[in-house]
Amino acid sequence: MTLAPTPPMGWNSWNxxxxxxxxxxxxxxxxxxxxxxxxxxxxxxIIIDDIWHGGRGPDGKLFPDKQKxxxxxKAVADYIHARGLKFGMYSDAGPLTCGGRPASQDNEEIDxxxxxxxxxxxxxxxxCHAEDTRANAEYRYKRMAEALRATRRDIVFSICEWGHHSPxxxxxxxxxxxxxxxxxxxxxxxxxxxxxxxxxxxESIGFEQQRGLESxxxxxxxxxxxxxxxxxxxTSREIFGAGCTDTEYRTHFSLWSLLAAPLMIGCDIANxxxxxxxxxxxxxVIALNQDPLGKQGWRACRxxxxxxxxxxxxxxxxxxxFFNRGEKQQTVRAHWSDLEISGRYxxxxxxxxxxxxxxxxxxxxxxxxxxxxxxxxxxx
Ligand code: GLA
Numbered sequence: 001m002t003l004a005p006t007p008p009m010g011w012n013s014w015n016x017x018x019x020x021x022x023x024x025x026x027x028x029x030x031x032x033x034x035x036x037x038x039x040x041x042x043x044x045x046i047i048i049d050d051i052w053h054g055g056r057g058p059d060g061k062l063f064p065d066k067q068k069x070x071x072x073x074k075a076v077a078d079y080i081h082a083r084g085l086k087f088g089m090y091s092d093a094g095p096l097t098c099g100g101r102p103a104s105q106d107n108e109e110i111d112x113x114x115x116x117x118x119x120x121x122x123x124x125x126x127x128c129h130a131e132d133t134r135a136n137a138e139y140r141y142k143r144m145a146e147a148l149r150a151t152r153r154d155i156v157f158s159i160c161e162w163g164h165h166s167p168x169x170x171x172x173x174x175x176x177x178x179x180x181x182x183x184x185x186x187x188x189x190x191x192x193x194x195x196x197x198x199x200x201x202x203e204s205i206g207f208e209q210q211r212g213l214e215s216x217x218x219x220x221x222x223x224x225x226x227x228x229x230x231x232x233x234x235t236s237r238e239i240f241g242a243g244c245t246d247t248e249y250r251t252h253f254s255l256w257s258l259l260a261a262p263l264m265i266g267c268d269i270a271n272x273x274x275x276x277x278x279x280x281x282x283x284x285v286i287a288l289n290q291d292p293l294g295k296q297g298w299r300a301c302r303x304x305x306x307x308x309x310x311x312x313x314x315x316x317x318x319x320x321x322f323f324n325r326g327e328k329q330q331t332v333r334a335h336w337s338d339l340e341i342s343g344r345y346x347x348x349x350x351x352x353x354x355x356x357x358x359x360x361x362x363x364x365x366x367x368x369x370x371x372x373x374x375x376x377x378x379x380x
Pocket of ligand 1: 014049050097098099126160183184
């Protein structure tokens with residue numbers, strides 16, 4: 001069985017809650033997966049990121065913060081599993097996590113077995129405080145992948161070394177199912193600089209930093225351009241950025257879908273607004289992301305500040321997105337030669353949820369600033 005045959009879909013605590021994550025938040029989130037339609041739309045993992053820790057006990061085992069998780073982690077897992085969802089956790093390949101909590105370096109085997117006792121289905125494995133060389137990255141990620149495999153539980157392994165040592169070249173070989181390709185995302189269209197460093201905007205991560213990586217993605221092994229910021233609207237307790245417009249969040253979601261990226265929601269879904277829910281549950285766009293062929297899309301061409309991206313789909317279909325990175329509305333026109341296709345195709349607009357007829361030459365659409373049009377082409 002291939003783990004993660006399509007890009008993993010779920011929710012991670014970090015982008016919204018950071019250090020304030022606790023059992024109540026996780027339970028509310030699990031309930032909201034069901035009530036908001038996210039589960040029906042295909043989201044399944046609920047992942048607790050950094051700063052869940054109490055410490056490491058005299059028996060050598062990690063234990064959670066008793067204030068935040070009074071009933072322990074197995075109870076959280078049970079709550080999630082009882083709702084037909086899957087449970088993920090976080091550790092780090094160095095001696096400490098990014099948030100300064102005890103991590104798994106040289107404790108890989110005992111930590112993997114603790115996580116398996118808690119019945120996790122997914123592990124995000126970070127890179128803070130580890131010796132930052134390619135040899136150590138391959139060694140540490142392989143050692144944890146092997147420790148997870150030895151537990152005999154199916155655990156998706158998410159490598160988070162920020163692209164420092166080109167994990168797309170070795171991540172699959174050492175047992176990773178996905179690997180971060182960049183530093184952290186901010187809740188912003190443009191990069192956010194501050195005292196702490198930089199958080200990358202949607203534009204630089206999505207349009208620039210994934211280019212050329214498409215050949216490394218496929219069923220069971222995905223490039224990960226970091227989690228979604230859709231719906232945060234500048235309210236994150238942890239990451240910076242003043243938030244984005246609905247148009248920008250829609251573009252972010254569309255681009256991540258075209259990129260066959262993991263769709264890890266980061267906002268507070270128990271309190272999300274209607275526009276956020278509508279974006280996150282657009283099943284036609286999600287279907288591009290989850291297409292079984294597992295191809296990562298790429299930029300087919302650009303004209304000024306507009307770009308046309310394509311993603312080959314199973315059964316001869318094609319996902320096509322028109323993006324406008326400029327500040328004024330533009331008409332974007334794709335000739336079939338731009339897309340390297342010929343013949344007659346039916347065209348469907350996946351945000352308008354409308355068929356747009358057929359063509360054997362071209363398609364055009366008006367696209368708002370920072371906006372997109374997402375289409376599915378199917379041989380007629
Ligand atoms: C790193 C990761 C983030 C998050 C934090 C937690 O910055 O890249 O995604 O997990 O650590 O401290």
